[in-house]
Amino acid sequence: MIKYGVIGTNFITDWLIEAGKEVNDFQLAAVYSRTKQRGEEFAEKHNAPHVFTNLEEMAKSPMIDAVYIASPTAFHAEQAILFLNHGKHVLCEKPIASHNQEVAEMVRTAENNQVILMEAVKNTALPNFQQLRTAIDKIGPVRRMVTSYCQYSSRYDAFKEGKVLNAFDPTFSNGALMDIGLYCVYPIIDLFGKPDSIKASGVKLSSGVDGEGTLLLAYPDMEAVAMYSKITQSHFPSEIQGEKGTIVIDHIQKLEKINIHYLDGQVEKISLPQNNADMSYELQVFHEKISGKNESSQINSLETSLQTANVMTEARDQLDVVFPADESRMK
Structure with missing residues (x-):
């Protein structure tokens, strides 16, 4: 099983979690939200066992193997690099970052840490x-x-x-x-x-x-x-x-x-x-x-x-x- 943390408690994350039910090795393990109440509500909705309000703690956690990032695009690069540096695989919602230099830095970080980074372009x-x-x-x-x-x-x-x-x-x-x-x-x-x-x-x-x-x-x-x-x-x-x-x-x-x-x-x-x-x-x-x-x-x-x-x-x-x-x- 690949244990996921998700960043973003919106309808796109809802869709991703529902899609995960059709993929055999997908397991939702944790939810991140800036507010504990919203995080707990979303976690309860999808039966996620853990809630984080601190991204650094979530990135360090052994409870997840990969993270799905569905925050606003402006935050993608910083958040992805944090998780990549902690050895987590990153599936990042499109567009993967705000501009090309951010993308290049994300790719270098993934390669340096030997983890997978992928842009979530569905078509x-x-x-x-x-x-x-x-x-x-x-x-x-x-x-x-x-x-x-x-x-x-x-x-x-x-x-x-x-x-x-x-x-x-x-x-x-x-x-x-x-x-x-x-x-x-x-x-x-x-x-x-x-x-x-x-x-x-x-x-x-x-x-x-x-x-x-x-x-x-x-x-x-x-x-x-x-x-x-x-x-x-x-x-x-x-x-x-x-x-x-x-x-x-x-x-x-x-x-x-x-x-x-x-x-x-x-x-x-x-x-x-x-x-x-x-x-x-x-x-x-x-x-x-x-x-x-x-x-x-x-x-x-x-x-x-x-x-x-x-x-x-x-x-x-x-x-x-x-x-x-x-x-x-x-x-």
Whole structure:
């Protein structure tokens, strides 16, 4: 069994714990909360035997083997490094950190302590993303990939009324690119690697974060476009366009329905049923990395996380979206 501590008592942590019930060697051992009352309430809800209100004590505890971090992004690097230095494996919610230098430091710390660090990006861990990966050769040389995730935020109405909630607060390293744009950028980097150049455009909100944006990533023989928004809604699919056909993806976050449309008019369905909880697949990948069962797997690799962080950091610089956390890289 892998004994987990969790940081964050929100709905995302609820989802992770529920997904853990579908993974044989997952065991919830401890909950961290800044307040004892909230920690005890969350622990009781999920039958966790231990509650911590001090992160250092939790990191030192022999009662956990791994930690799942679902705190605001601004805290990810500091918290992850603390646990990595105490020999704990770290599954860190996306985005893994505020900027590329933090990610690089986290990777170095994991390597120095010989423990596993993984970014919890769920769409690239799904079975249908692996189906997608193996199907690319069928459409010939790829010339364009377009990803789209535009979802009107339930918190945007409050923002327009003058209330800045966490989702639009730069203090927590938030905004559209960080929150949902990553679901568009990460798969592109996973499939095609580091781009030669990046061009970013978008709408910057009064709080200082981006509300929506578009990234154009240039490669030697193709280009990729990532479109994302928290202030508009879209039903536009994502595509990978090749010279022999086009792969059409219903939703880049979920990848439930994927078809290849060939030039001769034939359509091939390549998606499979994904009956388990979405987050159970990333948990399984994380556990395989810990056990060393699949050392050659590139699913949610640290290289992809680093390259994605490089792209997103440069994009924010072009958009002039600055977080307090950026002070550490600008010194």
